[in-house]
Amino acid sequence: MESIAKLTGVSKEFHSGRGISGVNLTLSKGDIYGLLGPNGAGKTxxxxxxTGLLTPxxxxxxxxxxDLDQSFASSMxxxxxxxxxxxxxxxVTARQYLKLNASFYPELPPQRLDEVLEAVGLAAFAKEKIRHFSTGMKQKLAMASSILHYPEFVIWDEPTxxxxxxxxxxxxxxxxxxxxxxxxxxLISSHMIHELEQLCNRVGILHQGVLVREGNVHELLADNISLEQYYIAELQKGKELMDNGGLNSSN
Ligand SMILES: Nc1ncnc2c1ncn2[C@@H]1O[C@H](COP(=O)(O)OP(=O)(O)OP(=O)(O)O)[C@@H](O)[C@H]1O
Structure with a gap:
């Protein structure tokens, strides 16, 4: 299966001492991967x-x-x-905003702006100024913008x-x-575990910067009542391992 994203031993150390530690993760083409974890676990x-907003x-x-360093522009x-x-x-209006973004992609067909507005359910508000938009409407517009250029890999941080x-x-x-x-x-990070359960084929759990568990959702649901039950149990195991000093890298 074609690899879309691969992280090998990725760590990020902030001055605060927190961050990400030794994450190994591979996403294959077609994956809908849910990233779970408590506040501050390191998902963002x-x-x-x-996406190159932070350097490991x-x-x-x-x-x-x-390699992302070698191919940043073409990958992005x-x-x-x-x-x-x-x-x-x-x-500016929602449509004007998308048009500004579309100017980076001259090859996009003119109907693309209306297609993505329709896709996220904002078609009726295309000509409204963004200052009149609610939080949810802005979220939908950001989603529309992120899929404007027919991306092959979509990364959404708490999209709901x-x-x-x-x-x-x-x-x-x-x-x-x-x-x-x-x-x-x-690749979708979310606290909405029931959403991820219905949507994702794979999930990973980050805890204190460490990818403590990963799994195929169908297989996890065969052994657990719900993803929530699995998540709570795995998080508890992760905490115990951390307390015992036995977990310092993923997998
Ligand atoms: N620029 C920074 N400098 C110092 N510490 C940082 C910085 N950015 C993030 N952190 C710390 O790194 C940890 C991970 O933060 P991150 O935002 O990735 O968590 P998260 O899993 O996305 O959390 P949430 O679910 O609350 O959004 C947190 O403890 C946070 O305080």
Missing amino acids: TLLKML SFGSISLFGQ RKVGCMIESADFYDY NGLDIEGVVHFRALVKQLSAEQGITF
């Missing part, structure tokens, strides 16, 4: 390193089979990301933040559609 840090202190990252062309809350120009129930259902359908129709690979 890991996603930032995959140790280890290597490759995207699409090429195939990545769509939404990490932490997006910044917008409040005085601010979405209403209908928005969450729509989000789930969108991921499944993009995965099935365009073969997009997803």
